[in-house]
Amino acid sequence: MTHATSLACRECAREFPLDPLHVCDFCFGPLEVAYDHDGIQSRISRERIESGPRSIWRYKDLLPVDDDFIVDLNVGWTPLLRADRLAARLGMRELWIKNDTCNPSWSFKDRVVAVASSRSRQLGFQTLACASTGNLANSVSAHAARAGMDAIVFIPHDLEAGKVLGSAVYNPTIVAVNGSYDDVNRLCAELADNRSWAFVNINMRAYYAEGSRTLAFEVAEQLGWRAPRQVVAPMASGSLFTKIHKGFQEFQRYGLIEETPVRMIGAQAEGCSPITTAWRNETTNIRPVKPNTIAKSLAIGNPADGYYALKTMKRTDGGATAVTDAEVVEGIRLLAECEGVFAETAGGVTIAGLRQALTNEQIDPDEPTVAFITGGGLKTADAVVEHVTQPIPVEGTLQSFEDAFAEAPQAVGVGG
Amino acid sequence: MATRRVRFTFEGDAVTEPLIYLLGHEFAVVTNIRMADVERDFGWVMLELDGEHDEIDRALGWIAGKGVRVDPVAGDVVEG
Numbered sequence: 318m319t320h321a322t323s324l325a326c327r328e329c330a331r332e333f334p335l336d337p338l339h340v341c342d343f344c345f346g347p348l349e350v351a352y353d354h355d356g357i358q359s360r361i362s363r364e365r366i367e368s369g370p371r372s373i374w375r376y377k378d379l380l381p382v383d384d385d386f387i388v389d390l391n392v393g394w395t396p397l398l399r400a401d402r403l404a405a406r407l408g409m410r411e412l413w414i415k416n417d418t419c420n421p422s423w424s425f426k427d428r429v430v431a432v433a434s435s436r437s438r439q440l441g442f443q444t445l446a447c448a449s450t451g452n453l454a455n456s457v458s459a460h461a462a463r464a465g466m467d468a469i470v471f472i473p474h475d476l477e478a479g480k481v482l483g484s485a486v487y488n489p490t491i492v493a494v495n496g497s498y499d500d501v502n503r504l505c506a507e508l509a510d511n512r513s514w515a516f517v518n519i520n521m522r523a524y525y526a527e528g529s530r531t532l533a534f535e536v537a538e539q540l541g542w543r544a545p546r547q548v549v550a551p552m553a554s555g556s557l558f559t560k561i562h563k564g565f566q567e568f569q570r571y572g573l574i575e576e577t578p579v580r581m582i583g584a585q586a587e588g589c590s591p592i593t594t595a596w597r598n599e600t601t602n603i604r605p606v607k608p609n610t611i612a613k614s615l616a617i618g619n620p621a622d623g624y625y626a627l628k629t630m631k632r633t634d635g636g637a638t639a640v641t642d643a644e645v646v647e648g649i650r651l652l653a654e655c656e657g658v659f660a661e662t663a664g665g666v667t668i669a670g671l672r673q674a675l676t677n678e679q680i681d682p683d684e685p686t687v688a689f690i691t692g693g694g695l696k697t698a699d700a701v702v703e704h705v706t707q708p709i710p711v712e713g714t715l716q717s718f719e720d721a722f723a724e725a726p727q728a729v730g731v732g733g
Numbered sequence: 734m735a736t737r738r739v740r741f742t743f744e745g746d747a748v749t750e751p752l753i754y755l756l757g758h759e760f761a762v763v764t765n766i767r768m769a770d771v772e773r774d775f776g777w778v779m780l781e782l783d784g785e786h787d788e789i790d791r792a793l794g795w796i797a798g799k800g801v802r803v804d805p806v807a808g809d810v811v812e813g
Contacts, residue, residue, distance in 0.1 A: 328768070345738060345767045345779045345806045426812075448811040473811075498811060499804075506805030507737075519810050554808065602770055602777070605742055605802055614813025619742075621808030663813075 320356045321381035324348040324523050327625070335381065337440055337520040347621065348523045350381045354570070361571050363542060366534075370394075373428055373531040379567065380432055380531075381524050386439035388464040392427040393531055395419040397539040397687070403655040403668075407675060411685040413545065415536055416658055422459045422483070423693035424452040424614070424661070425532065425557065430517055432528035434460040437515035443467055446514040448505040451480050452614050452692055457517055458487035469514065471505050473498060483696070498608075522621075529557045533564025536687055537574050544568070544579050546684040549671045551663045551691055552583040552592050552637070553615040555626030561689070562629050581635035582679055583626055584670025586610035586645060586662075592623045593637035601627050611642045611700045612662040614692055636679040640669035646704050648672070649694065659694030667691075735786040739793065742777045742802040752799055753778065760792035761785065779806050 324333040328346025338348055361378050369375030373393035377384065396416045404412035420427040430453070434445055445461045447453050448471040461468035468489030472481065476493070485491060494501045509519035517525050537544050544565045552558045562581050568574045585593045588610030595603045603623040608616035620626070630636055640648070648668030653659050660668070667688050674680045694701070709725045711717045741753070748771065757764045762784035769778040782789050797803050 340738070340806055343767070345781075347807075449813065450811065451813045453812040471811075501811050502805060502809055503803075505810050506807060509810075516810070518812055519807055522807065553813065600772075602772060602775060604744070604775060605804070616813060617809045617811075619802075619804050619809045623808075 319381050319383050320353045320360075320378060321350050322353050323351045325351040337437075337442075337515065339520055339522040350523055350527050352379070352381075358571055361573070363573060366538065366573075373431060373528065373535075376531055376534045379534070381527055382432060382435040383439055386435050388431060388434045388438060388460050390421040390427065390431065390460060390463050392420055392431040394535060397536060398656060398658070400656050400688075403652065406651065406655055407672060407682070409675070409682045409686065411683075413536075413540070413685070413687045414652070414656060414658060415532060415687055415689045417532070417689065417691050418658065418660060418664075418693035422452070422455040423696065424456065425529070425689075425691040426452045426456040427459075428531050429525045429528035430456040430460050433515070433517035433521040433525035434464055434466070436524040437517070437521055438464055438466070440515070442513070442515040444469060444514040446470070446505075446508075446512075446516045447518060448472070448501050448516075449484075450476055450613055450616075451483070451696060453518065454484040454489075458484040458489040461489060462487040471501055473501055526556045526560055526622075529560035530564035530567065532557070532689060533561045534568060537565060537568050540685075542574050544574055544577055545687040546577065547580045547582065547680045547686040548689070549582045549584055549667055549674060549680070549686065550689040551615055551667050551670070552585050552620070552623075552626055553617040553663075554620045555583075555592055555622035555624075557689075557691070558583050559622055559625045559629050562633065579633060580680065581629050581633045582670065582674045583630060583635070583637045584666045585637065585639050586612040586615055586666050587639045587641050588612070589616045589618060590639035591618065592620055592626050593639040595623065596627055596630060596637040603627075610645075610662075611697070612645055612666050613697070614661060614663045615666060636674065636677075638670035638673040638677070638679070640666060640673055644669035644672075646701055649701050650704065652690070653694070658690060660690045661692035661694050661697040662700050663692050664690040664694070665700075734783060735789060737782045737789050737793075738779070738806045739782065740777055740779045740804045740806050740808075741796065742775075742804070743771070744775050744800070747800045748772075748774055748776050750799070752796055752801060753780070756792050756796055759795065761788050762792045
């Protein structure tokens with residue numbers, strides 16, 4: 318039985334029932350799930366969590382879903398890798414990589430969609446929906462298939478075929494909207510009000526966002542029940558960033574980890590950096606932008622939770638970074654070459670943002686730091702295909718190989 | 734009748750023009766402001782519009798033509 322009790326407005330604190338609502342009827346502030354903290358406190362323990370499944374559902378006491386409705390694709394419990402080689406390259410003492418490329422549809426979106434789809438099932442919905450250019454649509458389609466629900470996915474009409482495939486294989490209804498990105502936004506916002514569909518990040522947004530907290534829960538547990546001192550995470554809407562911090566705070570509140578401060582650093586691409594721009598201009602008024610970056614999964618020009626991300630940075634003595642597309646590619650390569658993890662462009666933003674934060678002295682190279690890698694590299698292969706090692710062409714003879722190998726720059730150090 | 738919840742973002746000269754008043758004057762829609770933050774050269778307003786569906790569309794098209802950005806109150810809902 319879930320400990321969720323209501324939805325509460327983050328602005329005026331008015332409470333609403335646990336329905337498919339996303340904004341406060343009174344002030345239009347965003348709604349957030351509220352919990353019975355005493356009930357959680359009386360039940361939760363390290364031992365109880367450790368005896369749970371190796372997925373996000375080991376934290377079900379902290380999620381807004383009853384057991385009977387869980388849609389389980391075995392999401393979460395992804396590796397936390399100690400990244401000593403990357404740390405050495407960056408001049409850091411203790412760096413960890415939370416590798417969320419290992420989720421069922423290869424991105425962290427599986428966490429949020431797992432919670433939203435489960436809650437949708439509990440609320441009696443038959444159809445999951447979303448508007449997406451990639452990861453979110455993949456995850457919604459996969460979860461709907463797993464749950465035996467219908468899926469309807471809205472995409473811009475000019476989305477590349479390769480990106481559509483990652484959803485199409487699960488057989489959802491795919492609607493290609495002939496219009497601008499803003500037209501898709503407006504259409505889906507209207508449909509969420511008019512149709513009996515669970516739009517995971519619109520009318521189910523309050524539940525959806527809760528799934529991101531499991532990233533913090535896992536990291537704290539995997540670090541041996543402690544929080545890192547510093548975090549670098551990508552920012553699109555800003556929701557993931559704020560919820561990671563909230564997750565650490567909750568573990569501290571329930572006595573599962575010590576109360577230590579966690580400095581939160583957000584990473585954006587320069588071509589879509591409304592939150593970082595506001596941070597640098599020392600304002601909480603975020604000016605929407607038209608995205609123009611290879612980091613498509615972070616391309617949210619009008620971020621719903623940007624204001625709260627800025628508050629999180631301020632509260633944690635954190636900050637924000639913005640990196641060029643060239644730096645994004647370099648970040649992807651650096652992570653792959655040093656640690657064997659192939660990230661999508663959002664991961665390149667995180668690694669490049671980490672590097673920038675070190676240069677700008679926004680983080681301390683001697684403090685334990687976790688960088689969040691939120692999606693797999695094959696999703697954005699086009700971004701790096703021109704920038705990686707090329708094959709050495711040889712004939713099928715030893716001499717041909719020896720000649721070519723001797724001249725190949727990447728043969729250095731191979732030995733033997 | 735329909736209800737639409739939207740966010741207007743104003744920049745530059747649009748900040749000081751009485752555009753919300755004019756919207757209610759020129760179109761058969763009722764405007765109901767719920768939250769706002771306005772600075773010297775930038776501001777946003779979240780409001781509810783009541784009226785016929787097509788009339789709301791015309792009103793939103795008109796104000797967008799005045800340089801005001803119109804978004805759903807939930808921000809961008811198209812995600813990567």
